[in-house]
Amino acid sequence: MARRQYLGVAFDLRGVTAVLLPGTGSDDDYVTRAFAAPLRAAGARLVAPPPEPGRLIEGYLAALDGAAAKGPIAVGGVSIGAAVSLTWALGHPEHSVAVLAALPAWTGEPASSxxxxxxxxxxxxxxxxxxxxxxxxxxxxxxxxxxxxxxxxxxxxxxxxxxxxxEAAAYVAPSHAQLRRLTTPMGVVAAVDDTIHPLRVGREWAAAAPHAALRTITLDELGADPAALGAACLAALGEA
Known part of the structure; x- marks a missing residue:
């Protein structure tokens, strides 16, 4: 998706910086392989900050703030990265043009997820x-x-x-009520056979947010080509 109408206003990913955050234990190397090529095809530029395990959430938020200081950005990530970026988008609607949420792990409190x-x-x-x-x-x-x-x-x-x-396991993701207040369009991806990141959660995020859509993939597809994750996120965003 390179261009789409959103609330009557055309937004364009061409020239947009997209900040994508890794999942727990993962890193920027994987995020780059998963998102760089699909985003480049849409005309966007990927920023994949490396995780700072001694200050995981703080480091992610600093990366988002730093990128947004130069203009509106697309945000997203994998698992905990998706939750942190979504929380940031909720707090910075004027700086967020899109959310790419890959493999969300829970809604609200982590509890026994x-x-x-x-x-x-x-x-x-x-x-x-x-x-x-x-x-x-x-x-x-x-x-x-x-x-x-x-x-x-x-x-x-x-x-x-x-x-x-x-730190990731204690993070409180956006609740259903918060998701309903999201004004930024969001593409959500869930794997149908991923027991750690249940399909149910992806459905919850996509159903609760006013301008969101869900695409599904399989773990085998992810294993064969990490870029399938980024491509599915952009395809879902195109339907949001």
Whole structure:
């Protein structure tokens, strides 16, 4: 999607800076491979800030604020990155032209959501058993492509990774009531077979926000081509 009518006013992603935030334990390398090519095709420029595991949320917000100081931006991210960017868009409607929400993990309080439970468990295992043993455990229970991604990104964020995981697991995402107040158009993507980021949550976000649409993919599609995630986000945004 390069151009679309929104509330009677044409907005255009050409020339727009899009700030995309990584998911918990992931990094800017993955975000770049997932979003750079689709955004470039839409005429937008990707900014993928690296996670700062010692100040995860603060670092993400600083990146969004810094980019928005130069003009309105598109925002988004994966999992916790989607939640943080959506929260920022709700607080800065005049600076947000679009939200690209990939694999949202929960709505409102994290409570016992699968992603929050998994992050807390991984943080505990990392502290008790160390990076090598916990990575080996993760690899044994993950699809090969995801195991490779997380092995690389976890290594890069060690030794502060457990703190980042705990911080992400405690983050309160926008509620249904807040989503209903979102004036920025939003494209949401959920994987139909992802138990950590349930399809139900993607449906909730898309249904609650006034100008949002949902596209679905599979984990196999993500493994075969990370750019499928970015392309699906832009396709959903085109339907918002």
């Amino acid at each position: 699968p992603a929050a439970l998994a992050a807390r468990y991984s943080a505990q295992q990392l502290r008790e058993h160390g990076l090598a043993a916990t990575t080996a455990q993760m690899r044994a229970s993950s699809p090969p492509w995801l195991a490779e991604e997380l092995t690389r990104s976890w290594r890069g964020q060690w030794p502060d990774l457990p703190d980042a995981m705990d």
